Amino acid sequence: MxxxxxxxxxxxxxxxxxxxxxxxxxxxxxxxxxxxxxxxxxxxxxxxxxxxxxxxxxxxxxxxxxxxxxxxxxxxxIDSQIPNKVVEEALNDKRIELLSKYNKVQREKTFGNSRFDFKLTDELENECYVEVKGVTLEEDGKVMFPDAPTERGKKHLLELVEVKKCNKDAAVIFLIQMENVNYFSPNDTMDKAFSDALRFAEKNGVHVMAYNCKVGEDFITLYKSIPVKL
Structure with a gap:
């Protein structure tokens, strides 16, 4: 964008x-x-x-x-409003391969008692709920989330597991707001509860993805998938 x-x-x-x-x-x-x-x-x-x-x-x-x-x-x-905009652009352009089958992209949709960043729907009315987390913390090529404790972030992950229990698809996308990185991991040192919740979500079928970005002074766009090490 x-x-x-x-x-x-x-x-x-x-x-x-x-x-x-x-x-x-x-x-x-x-x-x-x-x-x-x-x-x-x-x-x-x-x-x-x-x-x-x-x-x-x-x-x-x-x-x-x-x-x-x-x-x-x-x-x-470091703009926290940017990740959802970048991911929305990428979803509409079919640049996130795992989610490319979905042709309807809606922002801020509720499932049960939870509100998620995106609700995706395919031609057969199959649904996928998606949460996006912006990542700015980097050390020697390793990027991590969160950089401060986040009870809200843990809650989102556990809610995505509930989505899976209802036979719908669920995903969390960590959008790395820089380009040259090697891999993504949860930040156990900063928030062990969030990190454990992420591993729990992945084991229960929630897709865990990380993408870096091409970043310029007047643009940012999703670039490519980055390895996730849980």
């Missing part, structure tokens, strides 16, 4: 809380919004180059969203 709003580079200063950061724009210290509640401590390092997207809502307190940052030479998108 192409980011159509104005994009600029700046220098990261600090992040006093989850939603705000300070950057230098043309030498002027400026507060911006961070659309990611994760920690991103290994990415948002003082002095690093970050990418800002200009917003046009006059009611906002900040004029820019901090959507990406360079970790060395690698550009990592």
């Amino acid at each position: 192409i980011i159509k709003k104005n994009i600029i580079k700046s220098e990261f200063i600090n992040r006093p809380n989850r939603f705000q950061a300070y950057v230098k724009i043309n030498g002027v210290e400026t507060m911006v919004h961070v659309p990611n509640t994760g920690r991103c401590k290994e990415i948002l390092i003082p002095g690093c180059t970050v990418i800002l997207r200009q917003e046009d809502n006059p009611n906002r307190k900040t004029a820019y969203d901090l959507i990406a940052a360079y970790k060395g030479d690698v550009l990592i998108n």
Whole structure:
């Protein structure tokens, strides 16, 4: 997907809380919004180059969203609103092979008492419910999720198992918001309960997939499947 709003580079200063950061724009210290509640401590390092997207809502307190940052030479998108948009584009373009038989893609659909990111339906009315998790944590080519404890994430996985029990298909897609990585694993150190739930879901028939992305300063698109090591 192409980011159509104005994009600029700046220098990261600090992040006093989850939603705000300070950057230098043309030498002027400026507060911006961070659309990611994760920690991103290994990415948002003082002095690093970050990418800002200009917003046009006059009611906002900040004029820019901090959507990406360079970790060395690698550009990592950190916008938590992006993964679902990228996956939706890929689903519609049939670029996720395991799910390519589904021709109807719906966002934010409920099954039982649960709301999932996507409901997919094929020509025979077979259904698949899909959850998407954005991944930004990388160490030496290994990418992991989560980067902060997530009770909500564990709940989603257990709900997907309930979908399988009703003879419907279920999947979780870890969208890696960068390109050059080797494999994906759950982050046992950060959240053992989530990691155990992911292994439990996989053993009960939930498809566990990871895809990396081609990332530029004004675009991000799903690229290719990455090995999953549980």
